[in-house]
Amino acid sequence: MSDVKQPVVLTGDRTTGPLHLGHYIGSLRARVKLQHEAQQFLLLADTQALTDNVGRHQKVTENVIEVALDYLAVGIDPARSTIFIQSQVPELAELMQYLLNLVSVARLERNPTIKAEIQLRGFERDIPAGFLTYPVSQAADITAFKATHVPVGDDQLPMIEQTNELVRRFNNTVERQVLVECEAVLSQVTRLPGLDGKAKMSKSLGNAIPLGASPDEITKAVNSMYTDPNHLRASDPGQVEGNVVFAFLDAFEPDVQKVDELKAHYRRGGLGDSVVKRVLNERLQALIEPIRTRRREFEGDRAEVLNIVRRGTMRAREVAGGTLSEVKGALGLTYFDQ
Incomplete structure (x- = not known):
């Protein structure tokens, strides 16, 4: 028998809406593959979603099952992966409480991911405490x-770095190896641009x-989709860099040679945007249809989907x-253990 231990994978999504192609290319494909190679836990992060959705809690709770449906639709097998709801595993909140004692407010504010998210949401100094401590919540998970x-x-690499800092701090504090450091698993395409080409893909x-x-x-x-604004006629040479259509083709078209030929044709001129978009449309239609x-x-039996999540949550606890x-x-x- 091999002495190699099976990897343990934890991943999840803030449940503020159904998942999109950015999630799919970013990590969902990896999760479907990893469930055959590792013990995988998939977290429906409703508690974390509430940190910046004050007054919109109903939207968060309604989307818990929507995200679970997306997981099942892309091929997550509940017999291989544990799907669970964050708020229904109180052990996570208690563990977070202990980890909070090991990090300073200044360190949390220096986290690049948190700094970027604070700026994006316009919090300035009016930062919800729950949002500021989001990295510690993720570390507990x-x-x-x-x-x-x-x-x-x-964009989540700083969160992994901070998690490992907390692991080392805790283990050093108690002078034993209790918690385990983790490593990030990056997909080949780490971020998919939005349709407008101005930001990463986001439902909001x-x-x-x-x-x-x-x-x-x-x-x-x-x-x-945003293409090359200077590519006014099909005969004009076009720019591939920053062109959202080609970014999507790189991410979703498995025939690399085909994509390279399209890029070369577009760059030298003679290839219209409508033709390239038609190629991408056909590819995405084939991908999303199944x-x-x-x-x-799965939507036809939501009660069973809820049962799947309930069983996963019990396992997670x-x-x-x-x-x-x-x-x-x-x-x-x-104190009371014998």
């Missing part, structure tokens, strides 16, 4: 399951293509509870 690998986008910015998009919605989205079909099948017991034991918080 990861360490509770002793995850060794975490699929993330490159209105520049995303949902995984459940209809054929007409896909066509409309592709036709609206996902959309599976999603509709067992695992997180075991880690929490180790943490409390290391801290001496075992």
